[in-house]
């Protein structure tokens with residue numbers, strides 16, 4: 202199949218980019234649709250795709266990655282429910298709801314999480330002050346969002362008590378979101394690559410645009426970010442995930458550090474004083490900049506006006522937080538070692554939560570991305586793992602671990618040529634990395650390239666024979682790469698290949 206014209210159309214119309222290693226996913230999607238439509242040649246299908254908008258969307262629905270879950274990166278929700286909303290509720294007039302958009306909302310977990318967070322903090326009375334829209338290009342995902350029925354994986358980071366409170370069990374063991382939450386969230390189909398966004402999407406106060414841009418190339422990221430910035434009200438906020446923050450700090454919106462969390466804010470020409478009286482300035486949108494730090498009192502105000510008669514508006518309360526609180530900022534802090542320990546004891550979801558919090562505070566902490574990528578590889582979320590690795594390499598192009606992990610991902614996808622390239626990149630950075638040589642040897646052995654495999658196994662044995670050989674791998678790893686075991690495997694394979702070659 203000539204995949205190039207398909208790649209071109211999909212990228213042009215949706216932004217989704219299928220670089221070499223992901224071409225297989227695109228090809229699978231095309232084949233699935235061709236068989237559904239009983240089409241024999243890719244040329245016939247390409248022509249159909251060009252003229253038939255419905256077919257185009259059916260294909261796109263197969264190509265999107267819809268990975269999401271409730272309370273993903275909860276620090277953004279905490280900030281919204283606490284400080285941001287408190288300020289707005291105090292100044293907004295009745296009939297002027299606070300407008301929240303989840304751009305790339307997938308199956309709805311994100312907008313419903315926002316609603317639940319606000320209900321938890323303010324009670325049912327908040328419903329009159331909020332409007333939440335979830336938008337996505339994938340109509341299948343939107344149908345599922347509207348249905349609001351979820352299986353266990355969506356609740357992986359969500360407190361059981363809240364599931365009981367806001368969901369009802371279905372007969373097949375899943376959970377349906379309660380109507381009073383569901384009806385507060387509107388869903389709409391939206392192609393973020395579209396020339397013009399619907400008028401309904403104007404004057405937005407907060408945009409969540411998280412874990413969507415990772416599928417786009419830099420110029421697409423920039424163009425969509427520009428358009429989303431155009432939807433914001435003055436001083437509105439835009440959240441991307443911690444791993445996406447730096448790639449959007451190109452000056453279109455100023456990057457602000459608010460209570461230790463990084464986010465973008467529109468047209469802030471403000472001078473703020475924190476409690477201690479230090480002056481801080483937000484920067485003009487011009488060029489990538491260090492984040493402006495704004496700290497200050499967060500007065501939490503309850504909304505005025507009619508309350509939902511069924512449920513009184515309770516006092517705002519802090520959500521239960523497993524991580525220790527930072528005394529100055531009141532935000533969660535988590536250390537890398539904590540995250541590593543959790544991952545090493547296979548508490549992956551908890552560890553991912555810790556890392557996301559950590560990266561929100563320190564978005565240039567390369568090892569945070571690397572650990573996250575390792576966990577995602579373990580959980581077989583390879584697309585996400587790859588994006589996170591790329592992020593780490595963007596921060597540190599000489600990251601040995603980043604290149605090794607990309608090699609492991611390619612290997613797991615059976616993309617041996619790409620894996621070889623990655624491991625060679627790693628060895629260019631550190632030629633004494635025995636793990637890189639070991640992976641190369643294994644790939645060559647599987648491909649029947651005995652001579653190459655022999656050479657690489659030999660190098661591993663030599664490196665491990667040196668006293669400090671065990672130190673020539675990555676600085677940390679979740680994977681049990683015992684130098685002893687690997688040395689035995691290499692010696693065994695080396696002898697076997699040697700016998701074969703004579």
Ligand SMILES: C[S@@+](CC[C@H](N)C(=O)[O-])C[C@H]1O[C@@H](n2cnc3c(N)ncnc32)[C@H](O)[C@@H]1O
Pocket residue numbers: 215216217265266267268269270273304305306307308311336337338339342391392393394410411412413416
């Ligand atoms: C990984 S999900 C992210 C879900 C959620 N925001 C989160 O952080 O959990 C990415 C979503 O972006 C959507 N998406 C990809 N390209 C898009 C486009 N051009 N316009 C709108 N949505 C798009 C996909 O359909 C998918 O549902």
